[in-house]
Amino acid sequence: MKIRGVPENVETAETTDAGTRPAARPGGRNARVRSQILAATTELVARNGVAGLRYEEIAELAGVNKNSVYRNWPDRAELVSDALLQYAEDSAPLRDSGNLRRDLVDFLMVFSERLSSSIGRALSQAAIASPGNTDLDEAVRVAYDQRLDTARRRFDSAVDKGEIPPVDSYFLTELLSGPVYLYINRRRHPFTREVAEKIVDVVLAGIHATTP
Amino acid sequence: MKIRGVPENVETAETTDAGTRPAARPGGRNARVRSQILAATTELVARNGVAGLRYEEIAELAGVNKNSVYRNWPDRAELVSDALLQYAEDSAPLRDSGNLRRDLVDFLMVFSERLSSSIGRALSQAAIASPGNTDLDEAVRVAYDQRLDTARRRFDSAVDKGEIPPVDSYFLTELLSGPVYLYINRRRHPFTREVAEKIVDVVLAGIHATTP
Numbered sequence: 001m002k003i004r005g006v007p008e009n010v011e012t013a014e015t016t017d018a019g020t021r022p023a024a025r026p027g028g029r030n031a032r033v034r035s036q037i038l039a040a041t042t043e044l045v046a047r048n049g050v051a052g053l054r055y056e057e058i059a060e061l062a063g064v065n066k067n068s069v070y071r072n073w074p075d076r077a078e079l080v081s082d083a084l085l086q087y088a089e090d091s092a093p094l095r096d097s098g099n100l101r102r103d104l105v106d107f108l109m110v111f112s113e114r115l116s117s118s119i120g121r122a123l124s125q126a127a128i129a130s131p132g133n134t135d136l137d138e139a140v141r142v143a144y145d146q147r148l149d150t151a152r153r154r155f156d157s158a159v160d161k162g163e164i165p166p167v168d169s170y171f172l173t174e175l176l177s178g179p180v181y182l183y184i185n186r187r188r189h190p191f192t193r194e195v196a197e198k199i200v201d202v203v204l205a206g207i208h209a210t211t212p
Numbered sequence: 213m214k215i216r217g218v219p220e221n222v223e224t225a226e227t228t229d230a231g232t233r234p235a236a237r238p239g240g241r242n243a244r245v246r247s248q249i250l251a252a253t254t255e256l257v258a259r260n261g262v263a264g265l266r267y268e269e270i271a272e273l274a275g276v277n278k279n280s281v282y283r284n285w286p287d288r289a290e291l292v293s294d295a296l297l298q299y300a301e302d303s304a305p306l307r308d309s310g311n312l313r314r315d316l317v318d319f320l321m322v323f324s325e326r327l328s329s330s331i332g333r334a335l336s337q338a339a340i341a342s343p344g345n346t347d348l349d350e351a352v353r354v355a356y357d358q359r360l361d362t363a364r365r366r367f368d369s370a371v372d373k374g375e376i377p378p379v380d381s382y383f384l385t386e387l388l389s390g391p392v393y394l395y396i397n398r399r400r401h402p403f404t405r406e407v408a409e410k411i412v413d414v415v416l417a418g419i420h421a422t423t424p
Contacts, residue, residue, distance in 0.1 A: 144398060170401055175414065178390025186356060189382055198422075202387065206418025
């Protein structure tokens with residue numbers, strides 16, 4: 001489908017490789033445009049909520065043509081959900097370096113930085129404010145479920161290697177990230193790498209000790 | 213000091229025991245009035261923030277005379293701080309029954325109920341929204357420090373009895389209550405007594421296992 005004479009992928013015209021779908025090339029211009037749109041969407045949702053979200057504003061903040069936004073995301077709910085998903089993934093990547101303890105400490109450190117940011121604070125606040133029945137709440141849930149999937153895969157890999165006993169990945173994720181959440185939001189004591197290491201050590205030791 | 217001809221403690225006139233300070237008698241009328249004023253204050257702060265707080269509204273919601281509010285709390289910041297303190301204490305009493313595990317599980321259950329309430333949600337949200345430099349933030353900190361003191365005393369008593377090794381009570385409090393916070397605010401899985409027990413068991417076992 002063409003919209004008002006704009007090619008279906010404007011970005012295609014600017015790539016040398018017009019026969020393939022640019023979105024599939026990581027780091028390509030389309031991927032970059034999409035990423036800018038998603039970042040702008042997250043910032044605007046954090047600032048004004050989902051109801052006030054306007055494609056014109058997103059395009060302006062992202063520095064792209066409005067049609068790029070419409071074409072990639074004709075559905076607004078999907079745009080918000082994809083934006084929060086990207087934010088969540090950037091917020092706390094859970095790598096698999098082969099060393100579970102180090103990966104978890106890194107994960108908590110990045111999570112704490114994002115929680116401290118103004119966008120992180122606004123999203124936490126919005127999610128607490130509107131339980132159950134708003135677009136934002138639904139988008140936060142979708143993004144959150146995706147992150148839990150990543151965590152589950154990481155824990156499964158650690159279980160396979162005998163690093164930890166079989167474990168409820170939701171429970172383990174909340175056990176690890178909950179204290180970080182309170183350290184950051186209550187601002188009573190600084191959250192440091194040493195604290196992150198202590199959390200991971202106590203929780204992993206506790207999981208070992210309580211698994212029959 | 214008398215204000216516009218009102219006796220310093222109007223409640224005194226209604227007690228048989230006018231020679232003592234009524235506030236000191238737990239369960240007395242003055243204690244009840246104070247408690248109603250504090251509950252009304254918390255509700256209004258949660259609803260409108262500290263800036264919009266009016267003594268007239270507090271008195272109306274509490275069903276008391278406006279002078280009772282002024283007389284007991286000439287300073288508004290102190291009123292807000294006392295209100296949040298009472299709320300925090302009611303929110304999650306940490307008893308000392310002699311059984312640390314049971315006391316902690318009870319504490320997490322009450323904490324979870326309060327977090328789920330509309331006042332609890334509003335206060336969490338307000339505290340996240342205004343870091344560092346508002347009256348509310350300061351009041352939340354004072355109330356929170358008071359609760360940490362209670363936790364510290366409870367943990368010290370458990371250390372004395374050899375139930376747990378010496379421990380950083382702030383760290384332990386956040387480790388226990390953080391996961392509850394996320395279970396309630398992310399609403400992905402129900403928070404049950406079984407979950408509370410699992411949290412307490414894993415954390416206490418982890419503390420034992422990681423203390424040299």
